[in-house]
Amino acid sequence: MDSIKAPRGTRDVLGDESWKWARVLDVTRGVADDFGFKEVMLPIFEHTELFSRGIGDTTDVVEKEMYTFIDKGDRSITLRPELTASMVRAYLEHDMRHLSQPLKLWGWGPMFRYERPQKGRYRQFAQIDFETLGASNPLADVEIIDSSMEIYRRLGLSNLQVLINSVGCPKCRPAYRDTLKAYFESSAHELCDSCRGRLDRNPLRILDCKQPACRALTDNAPSVIDSLCDECREHFATVTQGLERLGANVKLDNRLVRGLDYYTKTAYEILSGDLGAQNAVCGGGRYDNLAEAIGGPHVPGVGFASGVERIVITMEAQGAYLGNEPKPDVYVISSVQDGTYDAAVIAHELRESGLSADMDFMGRSIKSQMKIASQNGAKFVCVIGDSEAASGTAGVKNMATGEQETVPRGSVVENIKNKIS
């Protein structure tokens, strides 16, 4: 029988890597605290309708990429492909609009999309997600963008490019859609097949097509900025000037669009040159009409999502500090025939005193245990060989300096604690 492997597009994050994730999440939590975002933990699956309404029926995510199934109660359930729709659902469900506004929420966890797996892209991937709900003030957009950049700054990432655009609002977007459609119609034969299909349904999405022919055409496409209504234009100016005041290096990118009515005004992405084709570490923007799309009242919102795998890949590529792999303070070594019980007691006492400790369970020789202590990066070893067992003592060795001494069993913990502090 073949052994069972993890499904295509998933990956195991093992002990040689999970501590890097821990650093990303620790730093993120610190930024969330400093900006006043409260952590929420939301379900991994939701009613399918939340996403078909909240992301949009005509998006690739909803059309092709969702993990949707009928559960045993005959409900259509979907493994969440993103967190924003769930955040807004939770905000509405818990009547958070009656609390003092805005609500600043953050969360993280696995998301699921049926995409073609490649480096930095998986079918199960982890995202960090920040959302400010209930504020239409453009300074909330500035703060969201700043909070994402602050995470990367604290993680030591460099060489990031912030791209920003406005996607307008339901008042000004129809006119832009018409302008764009007219522009592309004259050269429709040059568009790729999927873009020709988009021409009627959603011409804005042609702007983010990656096909070279379509990209060439979009180079000279009319800019959305020229079609913005006064309100959208003012909002965009405040956001870009606010970011400039913070010293952020942002670049206008007219291709950055989200062709759905719930996405409004600000859209942004942060790219890393060290990620290859999958170069976005962060994507976000404003979605003032999303709450209504999923059946709620009008609730303005702005947020971002950032992929943990991509952050870790970028940190590795840039040689950023990845945190420390946890290493034991003390490895307790005992001779095979005797002293194993003593080792367990000493390890217990060390841990109780606040130190980390490890020991052997495999009946290895003292020499092999010493080797393992060294491989594990232990700062000290505590040795109870036959003679130490007989005399009620233990050997304490500093692995960095090689210094060792024999101490009474009862003062091992104190001895090592003093040396470490």
Ligand SMILES: [Zn+2]
């Ligand atoms: Zn507008």
Ligand SMILES: [Zn+2]
């Ligand atoms: Zn195309």
